[in-house]
Amino acid sequence: MTVALTVPPSAPDRGTGPTGRDPGLTSLRRLTTTVPREYVHRSAITEVFLTDWRSSGPDSWTVTAQWPRAHSFYGPAHGMHDPVMLAETVRQSAILLSHVGHGVPLGHPAIWGRLRYSVSPAALTLNSTPADLELHVSDHDIVRRGRRLSTMRQVFRILRDGRDLGSVEGTLSCHTPAVYRRLRGAHADLERALATQLPLPEAVDPALVGRDRATDVVLAPSAGENRWQLRVDTSHPVLFDHPVDHAPGMLMIEAARQAAYATMGTAPSIAAAMDCSFVRYAELDAPCWIRAEAARHDYAGLPRVAVTAEQNDRPVFTAMVTCAPVG
Template identity: 85%
Template sequence: MTVALTVPHSVPRHGAGPTARGSGLPPLRRLTTTVPREYVHRSAITEVFLTDWQSSGPDAWTVDAQWPRAHSFYGPAHGMHDPVMLAETARQTAILLSHVGHHVPLDHPAIWGRLRYSVAPAALTLNGTPADLELHVTDHDVVRRGSRLATMRQIFRILRDGRELGTVDGTLSCHTPAVYRRLRGPYADLERTLSRTLPLPESVDPALVGRDRTADVVLAPAAGQNRWQLRVDTAHPVLFDHPVDHAPGMLMVEAARQAAHAAVGAPSLALAMDCSFVRYAELDAPCWVRAEAAGRDDAGLPRVAVTAEQHGCAVFTATVSCAYAS
């Protein structure tokens, strides 16, 4: 029997430390830990970046996070934290708040619709300690079906030690397991879907896409200029932290980053992205990724338009603003 886990309607601020009330001792300092991994749909505790949350007003939240100085996948480069780590942090935050703020049961899938982020490069500098972040989040355009959250838009303002690090604007939809099974049809059978995953193709040269290890490359060679096949490694410990029935959103974000890096033709940082998750990218058919120059953004950074297609239809699009790394 499957038991649906629910979050109480009154959820205290996470991480509040114990007190020594009545003991004659001073109150104990609040200790820091990660939020429960289940709240951010992660299996590995080491992949949880969030440490705390609290309500800061009607439809407003403050979430604390920490970025490590080194990470197995979102590793630092050129003396800076990986800006794409902001997308993963926003993903975790949106899912956390769907549960603790909107009482969505833990077994309800959450799906991205759109994600936009922008990062101030000066705030990404590595120093001698992990980066402590404060995310100020407001909920907008909240749609409910009965008492259940269906969709919402969230706007983030992110600070690092009181300094502006970046912004995020994203939309999220939540589905009951029954609705999700209807949406996914035969792909809802996870065991069957994973058994039909395409063989892993060879990777492009890691240096072409700004990576050090072949295992972290998500693009494979394909015919045509600036065109690749999506490389889906369901054994990847970060991108596939747990089994899923489609290509995860962060895999698509990483494909956009790597495609833009290859198209720019020089070491670069993806300081901004505007991503649309159009359809589910399935695991049993090739997904083709292409990139082309798209002028410059308002800050003068070169932009690259990236499209992922499957069965002749776009499943994901992104515009990436790249800063050349020194």
Template identity: 50%
Template sequence: MTLVSHAHSTSQAQLRPVPQEFTHKRVRAEVLLTGWAPAGEDRVTVTARWPRTHSFYAPVAGRHDPMLLAETLRQSIPLISHALYDVPLGHHLIWQHFTYEVTPGALWAGDAPMDVELRITCEDITRRGGRLTALTMVIEILRDGLPLGTAHTRFSSHAPAIYRRLRGERCTVSSDVAPMPLGGAVPVLPPALVNREHADDVVLCPTAAPDQWLLHVDYAHPILFDHPVDHAPGMLLLEAARQAAHAVQGARAGAVLPVRFESAFFRYVEFDAPCLITASVEPAVYPGERPCVSVTARQEDTEAFSCRVTVADATA
């Protein structure tokens, strides 16, 4: 794992509070970020606190769910946009690609919440008319000053009028549309097959093929649909990739952690058409290599999302 070299030396006293609206979360309890501070030109330090347990991103075999890191980084995108680059509230922030890698040994869950520090460098910044339109974030993640992981992501920013032109007739929020058609009353997969305890948290429905599933969209899910949106959220697609990685491995999966995600977002996944999730286990290149699963999401015969998931034994 390659770490980003930074000269961040932000103290707790220098940290500024995180306005809830800057995280794009409606439920205060789901805000993971605790503070932020500039750390140089196009650099920022962000702190977060992971709960000891979570209703959706629960610990696995005594280790924090790495998807908490994905959600922490997702919340950092609007925070940096609004706080550092003056992007107005109401602008739409869209993922282009997102990669993270964590050290499993640093994910142990104790008896208290876990404090995390993100050292973020912003690169490849583009503007139009003085307004931010896209940037890349390179992130070093620390726990108690020690390496926890790294991440790299790029997103774009669109003013409401531009976004409406891009979305056209599909600019309709989830609360105003019917559930995504799944070919009838198709049940979700058994929770144990995707390492979930509750059926309400399963995002895949079976098909006739053992390596393909339909994306299940539940607008009432309190975490994945914290607020109305007009397309499938990025975190829903990442969760689908994680669950597909479990499902395609079957009984071999056991208690595993998604320690690396390499994902790309090509098109919006819409609410008015089925979305097919396909997964395949990549052959190992050398003995003892961690399993990797390639996952794609296709809608209307077009690839909308791809992800390569690397998993590790949570009990090792």
């Protein structure tokens, strides 16, 4: 079982032209807009980072995106863009391409199995204008059920102003709503899932996890060293942009990042790389425990932290976080 990338409660269908855009926008091609929020499973237009897409060959795509200079959650720190914003950008791109490139109907859940990213810290430098990105995407190991996409592996090369910013590889699967309900069982009932969610525990000190507001902290104190309870705040406007029946994948990634920072100590660093596996859904009605421990340094000598999330004595998520010192 893996973790859904989440689907908004309503997603109207749209016709598309040869480039994937609405035919009515043909005369506006020189203007910059975001892609339709429904195509990236977002409710708030302000949370859409993608601006366009086009085919660049068989099962190959170019997606453009823009990172704002400031963001309410993925905000800059130490004069750098947040590297985890890359994971959210890739999440949006994977879902977009499942719809416009592979014909997955809107309203069908998309599910992560694995996500691995690496960024160049120097390319994250904050400038006087937003960061314009190009994501060069290739789809591999495509499996279809009938004429519809079932699973695929995607490889991303990301450029910022023509310079390498980073690379990402991820696996994605898509299900019909009926299959998703069977997979989720009783937890597919959104109203029930939200009604039975645990009370929100207190947050750890924001400074411990690289945050400046308790509302953005996703870890709660727990007994034992480097062990925390996952804080699942379903009112959070970014992590829960729309109601979902489980802890979203981006919440689990943020928990891994914060656990790594807490384990590393007070020296400022950034999560320059992550290798995440989504094992099963993290439910809202039971505590999820986050554990972290220092791991062997990577090939470049950078420190790494191994993070595991467990619920009901079973792993739900794992991550290896590579931390690069600021400066």
